[in-house]
Amino acid sequence: MVASPMEKAEILVEALPYIKEFYGKKVVIKYGGAAMTDCELKDKVMQDIVLMKYVGMHPIVVHGGGPEISGMLKRLGLGTEFIDGLRVTDAETMEIVEMVLVGKVNKEIVAGIEASGGKAIGISGKDGGLIKAGPIDPSGKLGFVGEVRSVNPQIIETVIENGYIPVIAPIGMDARKQSYNINADLAAAAIAVAVKADKLVLLTDVPGLLRDPADPESLISVLKVSEVETYIREGVIAGGMLPKVKCCVEAVTGGVGRTHIIDGRVPHAILLEIFTNQGIGTMVINE
Ligand SMILES: Nc1ncnc2c1ncn2[C@@H]1O[C@H](COP(=O)(O)OP(=O)(O)O)[C@@H](O)[C@H]1O
Numbered sequence: 001m002v003a004s005p006m007e008k009a010e011i012l013v014e015a016l017p018y019i020k021e022f023y024g025k026k027v028v029i030k031y032g033g034a035a036m037t038d039c040e041l042k043d044k045v046m047q048d049i050v051l052m053k054y055v056g057m058h059p060i061v062v063h064g065g066g067p068e069i070s071g072m073l074k075r076l077g078l079g080t081e082f083i084d085g086l087r088v089t090d091a092e093t094m095e096i097v098e099m100v101l102v103g104k105v106n107k108e109i110v111a112g113i114e115a116s117g118g119k120a121i122g123i124s125g126k127d128g129g130l131i132k133a134g135p136i137d138p139s140g141k142l143g144f145v146g147e148v149r150s151v152n153p154q155i156i157e158t159v160i161e162n163g164y165i166p167v168i169a170p171i172g173m174d175a176r177k178q179s180y181n182i183n184a185d186l187a188a189a190a191i192a193v194a195v196k197a198d199k200l201v202l203l204t205d206v207p208g209l210l211r212d213p214a215d216p217e218s219l220i221s222v223l224k225v226s227e228v229e230t231y232i233r234e235g236v237i238a239g240g241m242l243p244k245v246k247c248c249v250e251a252v253t254g255g256v257g258r259t260h261i262i263d264g265r266v267p268h269a270i271l272l273e274i275f276t277n278q279g280i281g282t283m284v285i286n287e
């Protein structure tokens with residue numbers, strides 16, 4: 001269905017209060033899941049990010065790339081194992097993770113933004129001392145899986161001040177130059193808090209938090225931090241949603257205005273979330 005000129009004008013007018021609200025504000029987008037593997041969706045995500053920039057927002061992209069890492073490990077004849085959603089990362093795996101995320105995925109996103117008319121700079125958490133990390137699991141079972149120990153947002157501010165969109169690979173480093181593999185949701189939440197973002201948007205491959213994971217109609221549109229424990233006890237927040245919701249809670253309690261878990265399979269999901277009255281997905285709020 002093609003919109004009439006009047007409908008197009010109305011759509012733009014609907015966006016006006018949101019453009020005003022977020023003008024000059026930072027929005028962290030965790031990019032991963034289906035929106036990263038499907039070429040058409042990929043282009044639409046890039047367009048959304050570039051549009052945000054040109055209406056005056058400051059999008060900051062933090063990306064994943066789990067499937068790409070698994071694909072490369074497989075091509076190299078190496079296996080991979082996950083414990084509670086985190087990839088067990090020995091020294092050899094760490095080398096591949098860094099090569100894939102920093103060398104391949106990061107640069108593909110930068111190229112996509114540039115091809116959509118934006119300007120982007122790709123960095124990892126190692127650049128400018130952005131992410132100081134250490135092992136997430138002191139027992140050593142997870143190897144070089146990292147947790148964020150501190151974030152120095154100066155490099156992000158510099159990139160933004162110069163008109164570029166920062167694109168960040170979730171690799172951290174300790175004082176001895178050891179690299180760590182950080183889950184991209186966790187990295188995005190820590191960065192959102194450190195840059196005092198107004199919004200954190202996590203793209204995933206489901207409509208949001210579902211009361212019943214088998215029923216896409218059972219979306220929980222608004223989730224209050226005070227309800228999280230109950231939902232975890234009831235088993236509603238489980239599996240891949242557990243770390244995602246925890247990231248949102250960490251972000252909103254750390255001062256990020258709003259956090260959203262949205263369906264990256266929906267074309268232009270980011271635009272729909274930010275610029276329309278209904279929004280989409282699950283919004284986590286600090287109440
Ligand atoms: N209540 C729930 N609602 C939605 N998804 C859920 C729920 N419980 C578990 N999940 C699972 O969480 C997954 C999303 O987490 P994950 O696979 O880690 O996402 P991503 O790869 O996009 O970071 C969904 O694909 C779904 O299988």
Ligand SMILES: CC(=O)N[C@@H](CCC(=O)OP(=O)(O)O)C(=O)O
Nearest residue numbers: 032064065066086087182183184
């Ligand atoms: C420790 C850990 O598991 N790190 C992730 C980093 C990438 C990531 O988080 O990618 P997605 O967002 O696409 O899942 C991994 O190795 O797959």
